[in-house]
Amino acid sequence: MADQHGDQVxxxxxxxxxxxxxxxxxxxxxxxxxxxxxSYYAPELRGFRDAGIEGYWRAYLAYRSAPLGPVPAxxxxxxxxxxxxxxxxxxxxxxxxxxxxxxxxxxRDELMDRALVRAFGDQVDSPAMAEAAALxxxxxxxxxxxxxxxxxxxxxxxxxxxxHQQLFRAATLWREHRGDGHNIALAAARIDGIECHALLAGxxxxxxxxxxxxxxxxxxxxxxxxxxxxxxxxxxxxxSWTPAGRALHAQLERDTDxxxxxxxxxxxxxxxxxxxDLMSPLVTHLVETGAVEGSWPPKRVHPERRR
Numbered sequence: 001m002a003d004q005h006g007d008q009v010x011x012x013x014x015x016x017x018x019x020x021x022x023x024x025x026x027x028x029x030x031x032x033x034x035x036x037x038x039s040y041y042a043p044e045l046r047g048f049r050d051a052g053i054e055g056y057w058r059a060y061l062a063y064r065s066a067p068l069g070p071v072p073a074x075x076x077x078x079x080x081x082x083x084x085x086x087x088x089x090x091x092x093x094x095x096x097x098x099x100x101x102x103x104x105x106x107x108r109d110e111l112m113d114r115a116l117v118r119a120f121g122d123q124v125d126s127p128a129m130a131e132a133a134a135l136x137x138x139x140x141x142x143x144x145x146x147x148x149x150x151x152x153x154x155x156x157x158x159x160x161x162x163x164h165q166q167l168f169r170a171a172t173l174w175r176e177h178r179g180d181g182h183n184i185a186l187a188a189a190r191i192d193g194i195e196c197h198a199l200l201a202g203x204x205x206x207x208x209x210x211x212x213x214x215x216x217x218x219x220x221x222x223x224x225x226x227x228x229x230x231x232x233x234x235x236x237x238x239x240s241w242t243p244a245g246r247a248l249h250a251q252l253e254r255d256t257d258x259x260x261x262x263x264x265x266x267x268x269x270x271x272x273x274x275x276x277d278l279m280s281p282l283v284t285h286l287v288e289t290g291a292v293e294g295s296w297p298p299k300r301v302h303p304e305r306r307r
Contacts (some may be wrong), residue, residue, distance in 0.1 A: 024272045025257045026265050032136065032174035032281040037292045038157065039063075039108070042115035051107060052098035053091075057216075061091035063108040066101040067153035079149050082185045082193045087216030102207045109160065118293045123282070132162040132278040135271060136170035139263040140177065148180035167282075174263060181259030185252050198225040199234065199249060202241035205295075 008133045039045065040060065048059035065076045073092040094243035117124055137159070155175050159168055186196050197211045201304065208222035217225075229235040236246035241249065264272055287294040 003232065022257055024269065024276065025109075025261060026151040027176050028174070028264060028272060028279075029068070029257075029260065031283050032171040033178070033214060034283050034292055034294055037177045037281065038115055038119060038168070039112055040120075040173070041292045042112065042259045044111040044115040044118070045108075047107060047111045048104075053095050055090075057087060058091040058095055060098065062104050064150075065092065066104040066108070068155055069101050069153075070096050070151070077193075079183075081186065082215055084194070084216035084218075084221070088113065106158065109165070112163070112168055114164055116168060119286060119289070120164065123285070124162070124164040128278050129167060129282070129298060132264065132275060132282065133163040133167035133170060134150040135267065135278070137166055139267045139271075139275070140170050140173045143173075143177055143262045143266070146178060147184060151176040151180050168211050173194055177263065178256065178260040182252075182256045184259055185255035188255070189248065189252060191252070192225075194221055194225040194227055198229055198239065199224065199245065199252075200240055202235055202245050203249065204240075207237075 007259050045059060045063075048062065049055075053059050053062055061076065061080075065071070066079075068075065068079070070093055073085070073089045076086045077083060091261075095104070120129070123129060139147065139157075141155070143151070143155075145155060151173060155171055157169075159169060186192075191199060194211075194217045196206075197206065197215065197217070200206055201208065201211075208217075208219060211217055211222065212219065226235055226237075226239045229245070230237050232244075234242055238241055243297050265273065283294075286292045
């Protein structure tokens, strides 16, 4: 699905030519999503291990859920939507024995500041970074929180002062706003937390084996999800799309775009294009230098992600 970073992101993703509104929405989702993804690839985030939180996914679940506070694992499972409950339970609430949620957020921001400075060097102080940060912040900081718990939790955090940190915060908010909207679309279509992966796999961009590594579902759970979707007529028994499955996937993408339209509408077409033009070289730099991957699922899986 869209918030799983399905398509490659390069400089060509968001050209400087004026784009239709829907293309602008998708380009901004890709650009802000990949910029935010530095928080999943940066080696600096291993600092959570030094704080006592061992394992990639335990750290991820800690710093991404931290704005929610010390909520039960079931709440994180519900809000994150597509993780196997057993994966969430390995981290929540035990990670809070090492750090409080507030401490986890402070540590994440410190580590991401280092990661951004390393990744961009002198560009962190560039006019383009500052201009992109201001535009992205103005689009997202007052977006409606209703029905968007993870976005609402992140939006409540204070803004940092430095432009590169502000752009990361805005990209994170943009990603969580779209992600919450995507979950609304999935729930309305009666697609559950593993079925969304099985439906995406019908496009041929992910496999059950990859999802087992990335989200913790078992082969038996995967086969059961494929069988349920086949019974609905959206997948073939081999997991490929039926015509109805292709149409459902396209409708979910359209619904996600519609539900995620507020930040884009706040900016308007001209400012949207300006933000696309500013962010495209920044994101291209991250992808071309290997700081992040521009496609999902990632072609390289950090060893700690396999746990």
